[in-house]
Amino acid sequence: MTAAQSIEQRADAFRATFQHVTEQVRLAFVGHHELVEQALIAFFCGGHTLIEGAPGLGKTLLVRTIAQSLNLTYSRVQCTPDLLPGDVTGTNILADGPQGARAFSFHKGPIFANVVLADEINRATPRTQSAFLEAMQEHQVTVFGAAYEITAPFAVFATENPIEMEGTYPLPEAQLDRFFFKLLMPSPTTDELAEIISRTTGSISVRPAPQADAAAVAEMIALIREVPVADDVLRFALRLVRATHPDADEAPLRIRQYGRYGASPRAAQSLILGAKAHALLRQRYHVAKDDVRAVAPAALRHRILVNFQAEMEHVSADALVTDVLASAEAH
């Protein structure tokens, strides 16, 4: 078998596994096909995802189903204002040793799972939110000076409720930037709602069957990184990122008018990695500008900080991302 044939086989296996996982997710989660695909893309790129949606749309169900389909460990952290950092990372507990001597032993917190759901993360205090920071970036937790590694694959799915803003703590920019994608979950259509009711009020319950394991996920993550990117396409992605900065030459008029701060280099990483996964799913072995365009809204919307004028005039970050895409085409 030649190297090219080996790659083609691995890519076929990638697409097959992705398709099977998607089908299992759809058994439990109705609609939002693009959102499901992008959530899985973020996971297979080794990134974390922030999902924003009103209560009751199935955000928790989505994340749990993904973990079950991939046969990975899953834990949920319900964020509340009284949640402490130790409740997330774990803490040392004084316990009796085998010879009766007492010693501190580290008890791992819920962060030590392959798939972690941080539900309503904006309700946790900034101190507790920052407990996720090291884990999300370094894949390890430091408690009392000792570092504890989190087993790969590791992904945090955080949810936000855009309705209840009282008593919440907006995520700081540093933590927002650590999320690979931010996905918006809209309300379901009438048909989708009918399907949801039909599934959830009947007597039949569906449990997704595992389609992969940690080793297969690791292989898929490695394969995505092998997809080549041409310099032309890379520069297109970089132009997009540069155009989000109000002081950049590439910035369109509305970014200069409504933007406060633009995307960091992590945005470029998210664009390229997400585009690579998107290309593989579309039967291609190279990244095209179309792939970058497809993942740009999810990768950029939480990284463009808008100013006060934008908030007053109800100009959303998504609208600015659209302008950025248009300006990048024009150059």
Added chain:
Amino acid sequence: MSIDSALRAAFRRFERRAIAVAFVRSFSIGLLISLLAAEMAGLAGAPAATAAAAAVAVAAIASAAYAWIAWPGMLALARRIDERARLNDLLVTAIDARAGGMHAVVRRAGLAALAKEPAARVYPFELPRHWRRWLLAAGVMQAVALQVAFRAPASRAQTGPTSLALPAATDSASAGGNRAPQQPRTESSAPDVQLAEAGSRSSGQAQRGPAAGADRPASAGSAAVNADGDRLRLAAADANAQIASGRVPLARRAIVERYFANIQSQRKRPQ
């Protein structure tokens, strides 16, 4: 043959087509401009055939130079083929030396795509992009050229000599030079009077012919020749009158001179 050289060989077909198209497009514009310049040269007196040949040669050389300058690099070729064939950046990735990993698969896919794609579809022989503007510019240049060539000079000094360099009269049918038209040598029934009257009718400063001579009987053939000669002298007198009045521009003078020269040569041919 390595993949890299195979890719270059596959691109060569498109490269040749791109250069041919660039040459033809630039030649069409260059020829238009050159022919306009040749026309202006012809109006100023240059031989038409030489001017036309020079125009074609200049246009061809300029077009070849443009095609050489506009020689597309591999990246430009790849972008163009990707765009026209809707390959979604396949070829720009295939030629990117920095790409690794799945690069071999991408290059193979690029070769397959190049083999299927006709070069004519990527580089069709279409009109230059702004061909209407070029045509309009040519029309404006033509109008300006004609206006300049046929414009009545502001002063007599711009016309040069105040009379035409008409061929010297060798027989009764030839027109006069920078002198008064000569009296026809064949007998004519009061042609001199008619010439003088016609000359006086054409312009106040018309050069008059010699005073009417005695009436002489004329044969039918010689009468026809005499009539032609009279008309010719009348035309020459009229032209000289216009030149003297400052109403004949340079280009028209050249045309008129050639006209009379042609008449002269025709008269010399045995009938």
